[in-house]
Amino acid sequence: MPDREHRIDEHLILEKPYYLPTGNEIEIAEAAYLNRLPLLLKGPTGCGKTRFMQYLAWKLRRPLITVSCHDDLSTSDLVGRFLIRSGEAVWNDGPLTLAVRKGAICYLDEVVEARKDTTVVIHPLADDRRELPVEKKGELVTAPDEFMLTVSYNPGYQSVLKDLKPSTRQRFVALSFNYPDIELEARIVETESCVDKKMALSLVKLAHMTRGLKDSGLPEGASTRLLIQAGKLMCSGINIQDACRVAVTEALTDDPELQGALEEMVTSLF
Numbered sequence: 001m002p003d004r005e006h007r008i009d010e011h012l013i014l015e016k017p018y019y020l021p022t023g024n025e026i027e028i029a030e031a032a033y034l035n036r037l038p039l040l041l042k043g044p045t046g047c048g049k050t051r052f053m054q055y056l057a058w059k060l061r062r063p064l065i066t067v068s069c070h071d072d073l074s075t076s077d078l079v080g081r082f083l084i085r086s087g088e089a090v091w092n093d094g095p096l097t098l099a100v101r102k103g104a105i106c107y108l109d110e111v112v113e114a115r116k117d118t119t120v121v122i123h124p125l126a127d128d129r130r131e132l133p134v135e136k137k138g139e140l141v142t143a144p145d146e147f148m149l150t151v152s153y154n155p156g157y158q159s160v161l162k163d164l165k166p167s168t169r170q171r172f173v174a175l176s177f178n179y180p181d182i183e184l185e186a187r188i189v190e191t192e193s194c195v196d197k198k199m200a201l202s203l204v205k206l207a208h209m210t211r212g213l214k215d216s217g218l219p220e221g222a223s224t225r226l227l228i229q230a231g232k233l234m235c236s237g238i239n240i241q242d243a244c245r246v247a248v249t250e251a252l253t254d255d256p257e258l259q260g261a262l263e264e265m266v267t268s269l270f
Protein backbone atom coordinates (compact mmCIF):
# COMPACT_ATOMS: atom_id res chain seq x y z
CA MET A 1 0.00 0.00 0.00
CA PRO A 2 1.63 3.28 -1.07
CA ASP A 3 2.00 5.84 1.67
CA ARG A 4 -0.35 8.36 0.18
CA GLU A 5 -2.01 11.27 1.87
CA HIS A 6 -5.16 12.43 0.11
CA ARG A 7 -6.20 16.03 -0.04
CA ILE A 8 -9.71 16.26 1.38
CA ASP A 9 -12.20 18.37 -0.54
CA GLU A 10 -13.61 20.42 2.31
CA HIS A 11 -15.34 23.78 1.98
CA LEU A 12 -17.10 26.13 4.30
CA ILE A 13 -19.32 28.02 1.89
CA LEU A 14 -19.63 31.62 3.03
CA GLU A 15 -21.19 33.19 -0.03
CA LYS A 16 -24.74 32.19 -0.95
CA PRO A 17 -24.53 29.95 -4.02
CA TYR A 18 -26.98 30.67 -6.83
CA TYR A 19 -29.54 27.88 -6.73
CA LEU A 20 -32.98 28.08 -8.27
CA PRO A 21 -35.31 25.53 -6.66
CA THR A 22 -37.46 23.46 -8.98
CA GLY A 23 -39.84 22.24 -6.27
CA ASN A 24 -39.75 21.87 -2.50
CA GLU A 25 -36.35 20.13 -2.47
CA ILE A 26 -34.84 22.69 -0.08
CA GLU A 27 -37.62 22.23 2.52
CA ILE A 28 -37.36 18.44 2.24
CA ALA A 29 -33.58 18.46 2.65
CA GLU A 30 -33.83 20.76 5.67
CA ALA A 31 -36.44 18.49 7.25
CA ALA A 32 -34.17 15.49 6.60
CA TYR A 33 -31.29 17.32 8.27
CA LEU A 34 -33.38 18.22 11.32
CA ASN A 35 -34.44 14.59 11.64
CA ARG A 36 -30.86 13.36 11.12
CA LEU A 37 -31.85 11.42 8.02
CA PRO A 38 -29.40 10.78 5.18
CA LEU A 39 -30.23 12.06 1.72
CA LEU A 40 -29.88 10.47 -1.71
CA LEU A 41 -29.93 12.72 -4.77
CA LYS A 42 -30.57 11.09 -8.10
CA GLY A 43 -30.69 12.66 -11.50
CA PRO A 44 -28.93 13.06 -14.84
CA THR A 45 -25.59 14.76 -15.30
CA GLY A 46 -25.44 18.55 -15.07
CA CYS A 47 -28.93 19.02 -13.60
CA GLY A 48 -27.91 20.80 -10.40
CA LYS A 49 -27.17 18.11 -7.77
CA THR A 50 -23.76 19.46 -6.80
CA ARG A 51 -25.01 23.06 -6.86
CA PHE A 52 -27.91 22.02 -4.62
CA MET A 53 -25.49 20.48 -2.13
CA GLN A 54 -23.43 23.67 -2.09
CA TYR A 55 -26.58 25.66 -1.45
CA LEU A 56 -27.71 23.29 1.32
CA ALA A 57 -24.31 23.40 3.04
CA TRP A 58 -24.41 27.20 2.93
CA LYS A 59 -27.99 27.30 4.25
CA LEU A 60 -27.24 24.87 7.09
CA ARG A 61 -23.91 26.58 7.76
CA ARG A 62 -22.04 23.29 7.74
CA PRO A 63 -18.75 22.50 5.99
CA LEU A 64 -19.19 20.40 2.85
CA ILE A 65 -16.84 17.45 2.34
CA THR A 66 -17.16 15.91 -1.12
CA VAL A 67 -15.84 12.52 -2.22
CA SER A 68 -15.94 11.57 -5.91
CA CYS A 69 -16.51 7.83 -5.82
CA HIS A 70 -14.80 5.47 -8.27
CA ASP A 71 -14.47 1.70 -8.61
CA ASP A 72 -11.13 1.69 -6.84
CA LEU A 73 -12.39 3.57 -3.78
CA SER A 74 -11.54 1.52 -0.71
CA THR A 75 -12.93 1.66 2.79
CA SER A 76 -9.58 3.12 3.90
CA ASP A 77 -9.92 5.92 1.35
CA LEU A 78 -13.17 6.89 3.07
CA VAL A 79 -12.43 6.07 6.70
CA GLY A 80 -8.69 6.63 7.00
CA ARG A 81 -5.39 4.81 7.32
CA PHE A 82 -2.10 4.73 9.17
CA LEU A 83 0.71 6.48 7.32
CA ILE A 84 4.38 6.14 8.14
CA ARG A 85 5.83 9.49 9.22
CA SER A 86 9.46 9.59 10.41
CA GLY A 87 9.33 5.87 11.06
CA GLU A 88 6.12 6.09 13.07
CA ALA A 89 2.61 5.02 12.13
CA VAL A 90 0.40 8.08 12.29
CA TRP A 91 -3.37 7.84 11.89
CA ASN A 92 -4.94 9.93 9.11
CA ASP A 93 -8.69 10.43 9.09
CA GLY A 94 -10.33 9.86 5.71
CA PRO A 95 -12.96 12.30 4.43
CA LEU A 96 -15.91 10.38 5.90
CA THR A 97 -14.40 10.16 9.39
CA LEU A 98 -13.39 13.80 9.25
CA ALA A 99 -16.93 14.79 8.26
CA VAL A 100 -18.40 12.76 11.14
CA ARG A 101 -16.00 14.26 13.69
CA LYS A 102 -16.62 17.80 12.45
CA GLY A 103 -20.37 17.49 12.10
CA ALA A 104 -20.01 18.35 8.42
CA ILE A 105 -22.10 17.38 5.41
CA CYS A 106 -20.45 14.49 3.61
CA TYR A 107 -21.37 14.21 -0.06
CA LEU A 108 -20.47 10.92 -1.75
CA ASP A 109 -20.78 11.81 -5.41
CA GLU A 110 -21.62 8.96 -7.84
CA VAL A 111 -21.84 6.51 -4.95
CA VAL A 112 -22.72 3.50 -7.15
CA GLU A 113 -19.24 3.69 -8.64
CA ALA A 114 -17.73 2.72 -5.27
CA ARG A 115 -17.07 -0.94 -4.54
CA LYS A 116 -19.90 -2.75 -2.75
CA ASP A 117 -17.72 -3.53 0.27
CA THR A 118 -16.95 0.17 0.53
CA THR A 119 -20.60 1.16 0.46
CA VAL A 120 -21.36 -1.12 3.39
CA VAL A 121 -19.22 1.00 5.71
CA ILE A 122 -21.84 3.74 5.55
CA HIS A 123 -24.65 1.45 6.75
CA PRO A 124 -24.34 2.02 10.53
CA LEU A 125 -23.88 5.70 9.80
CA ALA A 126 -26.94 5.92 7.59
CA ASP A 127 -29.42 4.39 10.03
CA ASP A 128 -30.46 5.51 13.48
CA ARG A 129 -27.23 4.27 15.07
CA ARG A 130 -25.36 7.08 13.31
CA GLU A 131 -21.98 5.62 14.09
CA LEU A 132 -18.87 4.92 12.06
CA PRO A 133 -16.67 1.97 12.95
CA VAL A 134 -13.04 2.92 12.39
CA GLU A 135 -11.90 -0.67 12.57
CA LYS A 136 -8.19 -0.21 11.92
CA LYS A 137 -8.03 2.13 14.88
CA GLY A 138 -10.47 0.16 17.04
CA GLU A 139 -12.66 3.23 17.39
CA LEU A 140 -16.38 3.78 17.05
CA VAL A 141 -17.16 7.39 16.17
CA THR A 142 -20.67 8.60 16.93
CA ALA A 143 -21.97 11.30 14.63
CA PRO A 144 -23.05 14.59 16.21
CA ASP A 145 -26.51 15.92 15.28
CA GLU A 146 -24.94 18.34 12.78
CA PHE A 147 -23.48 15.55 10.65
CA MET A 148 -25.37 14.74 7.45
CA LEU A 149 -24.65 11.99 4.97
CA THR A 150 -25.65 12.62 1.37
CA VAL A 151 -25.00 10.54 -1.72
CA SER A 152 -25.75 11.03 -5.39
CA TYR A 153 -26.08 8.85 -8.43
CA ASN A 154 -27.27 9.01 -11.99
CA PRO A 155 -29.91 6.33 -12.67
CA GLY A 156 -29.70 7.04 -16.43
CA TYR A 157 -26.61 5.06 -17.28
CA GLN A 158 -26.60 2.58 -14.47
CA SER A 159 -26.50 -1.11 -15.26
CA VAL A 160 -28.30 -3.53 -12.92
CA LEU A 161 -24.90 -4.60 -11.68
CA LYS A 162 -24.09 -1.09 -10.59
CA ASP A 163 -27.37 -0.35 -8.86
CA LEU A 164 -27.30 0.37 -5.14
CA LYS A 165 -28.14 -2.55 -2.89
CA PRO A 166 -31.67 -2.29 -1.45
CA SER A 167 -30.20 -2.36 2.04
CA THR A 168 -28.15 0.70 1.15
CA ARG A 169 -30.74 2.72 -0.71
CA GLN A 170 -33.50 2.00 1.81
CA ARG A 171 -31.60 3.98 4.41
CA PHE A 172 -31.98 7.25 2.51
CA VAL A 173 -34.59 9.89 1.89
CA ALA A 174 -34.46 10.06 -1.92
CA LEU A 175 -34.79 13.29 -3.89
CA SER A 176 -35.18 12.99 -7.62
CA PHE A 177 -33.64 15.76 -9.71
CA ASN A 178 -34.28 16.48 -13.34
CA TYR A 179 -33.83 19.33 -15.79
CA PRO A 180 -36.33 22.02 -14.79
CA ASP A 181 -39.11 23.23 -17.07
CA ILE A 182 -38.24 25.49 -20.01
CA GLU A 183 -38.74 28.85 -18.28
CA LEU A 184 -36.75 27.93 -15.18
CA GLU A 185 -33.94 26.31 -17.11
CA ALA A 186 -33.68 29.37 -19.37
CA ARG A 187 -33.44 31.58 -16.28
CA ILE A 188 -30.59 29.45 -14.97
CA VAL A 189 -28.76 29.59 -18.32
CA GLU A 190 -29.29 33.35 -18.53
CA THR A 191 -28.03 33.94 -14.99
CA GLU A 192 -25.04 31.64 -15.19
CA SER A 193 -23.78 32.55 -18.66
CA CYS A 194 -24.95 36.14 -19.36
CA VAL A 195 -26.69 35.39 -22.70
CA ASP A 196 -30.02 37.22 -23.05
CA LYS A 197 -33.39 35.63 -22.33
CA LYS A 198 -34.14 34.91 -25.99
CA MET A 199 -30.85 33.09 -26.53
CA ALA A 200 -31.24 31.22 -23.24
CA LEU A 201 -34.67 30.01 -24.36
CA SER A 202 -33.30 28.88 -27.73
CA LEU A 203 -30.50 26.96 -26.00
CA VAL A 204 -33.02 25.22 -23.75
CA LYS A 205 -35.13 24.34 -26.81
CA LEU A 206 -32.01 22.82 -28.36
CA ALA A 207 -31.46 20.81 -25.19
CA HIS A 208 -35.03 19.51 -25.31
CA MET A 209 -34.50 18.36 -28.89
CA THR A 210 -31.26 16.57 -27.97
CA ARG A 211 -32.96 14.92 -25.00
CA GLY A 212 -35.36 13.38 -27.50
CA LEU A 213 -32.45 11.57 -29.20
CA LYS A 214 -32.22 8.93 -26.48
CA ASP A 215 -33.93 6.35 -28.69
CA SER A 216 -31.42 7.03 -31.46
CA GLY A 217 -28.53 6.03 -29.24
CA LEU A 218 -27.57 9.22 -27.43
CA PRO A 219 -27.26 8.10 -23.78
CA GLU A 220 -28.05 11.53 -22.37
CA GLY A 221 -29.14 14.78 -23.99
CA ALA A 222 -27.56 18.18 -23.40
CA SER A 223 -27.48 19.08 -19.71
CA THR A 224 -28.05 22.51 -18.20
CA ARG A 225 -24.27 22.59 -17.69
CA LEU A 226 -23.60 22.26 -21.43
CA LEU A 227 -26.06 25.03 -22.25
CA ILE A 228 -24.31 27.32 -19.78
CA GLN A 229 -20.97 26.47 -21.35
CA ALA A 230 -22.29 27.24 -24.85
CA GLY A 231 -23.70 30.51 -23.50
CA LYS A 232 -20.39 31.46 -21.90
CA LEU A 233 -18.53 30.92 -25.18
CA MET A 234 -21.06 33.12 -26.97
CA CYS A 235 -20.57 35.84 -24.36
CA SER A 236 -16.85 35.71 -25.16
CA GLY A 237 -17.56 36.38 -28.82
CA ILE A 238 -17.68 32.85 -30.26
CA ASN A 239 -20.39 32.64 -32.93
CA ILE A 240 -23.54 30.63 -32.20
CA GLN A 241 -22.78 27.75 -34.57
CA ASP A 242 -19.26 27.21 -33.24
CA ALA A 243 -20.34 27.57 -29.62
CA CYS A 244 -23.06 24.95 -30.10
CA ARG A 245 -20.71 22.66 -32.00
CA VAL A 246 -17.94 22.60 -29.41
CA ALA A 247 -20.06 22.92 -26.27
CA VAL A 248 -22.97 20.71 -27.28
CA THR A 249 -22.51 18.53 -30.39
CA GLU A 250 -18.89 17.47 -29.84
CA ALA A 251 -19.38 17.21 -26.10
CA LEU A 252 -22.35 14.87 -26.52
CA THR A 253 -21.07 12.34 -29.04
CA ASP A 254 -18.33 11.12 -31.39
CA ASP A 255 -20.84 9.37 -33.64
CA PRO A 256 -20.90 11.14 -37.05
CA GLU A 257 -24.58 10.34 -37.65
CA LEU A 258 -25.69 11.69 -34.29
CA GLN A 259 -23.44 14.72 -34.76
CA GLY A 260 -25.17 15.35 -38.10
CA ALA A 261 -28.58 15.16 -36.43
CA LEU A 262 -27.44 17.55 -33.68
CA GLU A 263 -26.03 20.02 -36.19
CA GLU A 264 -29.32 20.03 -38.06
CA MET A 265 -31.08 20.89 -34.82
CA VAL A 266 -28.71 23.81 -34.29
CA THR A 267 -29.28 25.07 -37.84
CA SER A 268 -33.05 24.78 -37.51
CA LEU A 269 -33.04 26.80 -34.30
CA PHE A 270 -30.53 29.57 -35.01
Ligand SMILES: Nc1ncnc2c1ncn2[C@@H]1O[C@H](COP(=O)(O)OP(=O)(O)OP(=O)(O)O)[C@@H](O)[C@H]1O
Pocket (backbone or CB within 6 Å): 018, 019, 020, 021, 022, 043, 044, 045, 046, 047, 048, 049, 050, 051, 052, 154, 188, 192, 224, 225, 228
Ligand atom coordinates in the same frame (compact mmCIF):
# COMPACT_ATOMS: atom_id res chain seq x y z
N1 LIG B 1 -31.42 24.66 -10.07
C1 LIG B 1 -30.28 25.28 -10.40
N2 LIG B 1 -29.97 26.51 -9.92
C2 LIG B 1 -28.84 27.13 -10.27
N3 LIG B 1 -27.92 26.61 -11.11
C3 LIG B 1 -28.16 25.40 -11.63
C4 LIG B 1 -29.33 24.67 -11.30
N4 LIG B 1 -29.31 23.51 -11.98
C5 LIG B 1 -28.18 23.51 -12.69
N5 LIG B 1 -27.48 24.64 -12.49
C6 LIG B 1 -26.24 25.01 -13.19
O1 LIG B 1 -25.81 23.87 -13.90
C7 LIG B 1 -24.46 23.56 -13.58
C8 LIG B 1 -24.31 22.07 -13.49
O2 LIG B 1 -24.96 21.60 -12.32
P1 LIG B 1 -24.26 20.60 -11.28
O3 LIG B 1 -22.78 20.66 -11.42
O4 LIG B 1 -24.84 20.86 -9.97
O5 LIG B 1 -24.78 19.22 -11.89
P2 LIG B 1 -24.76 17.75 -11.27
O6 LIG B 1 -26.18 17.32 -11.21
O7 LIG B 1 -23.96 17.74 -10.04
O8 LIG B 1 -24.03 16.94 -12.43
P3 LIG B 1 -23.07 15.65 -12.35
O9 LIG B 1 -23.97 14.49 -12.05
O10 LIG B 1 -22.47 15.57 -13.71
O11 LIG B 1 -22.06 15.91 -11.28
C9 LIG B 1 -24.17 24.27 -12.27
O12 LIG B 1 -22.82 24.65 -12.19
C10 LIG B 1 -25.07 25.47 -12.34
O13 LIG B 1 -24.42 26.50 -13.08
Ligand SMILES: [Mg+2]
Pocket (backbone or CB within 6 Å): 049, 050, 051, 109
Ligand atom coordinates in the same frame (compact mmCIF):
# COMPACT_ATOMS: atom_id res chain seq x y z
MG1 LIG C 1 -22.10 16.87 -9.55
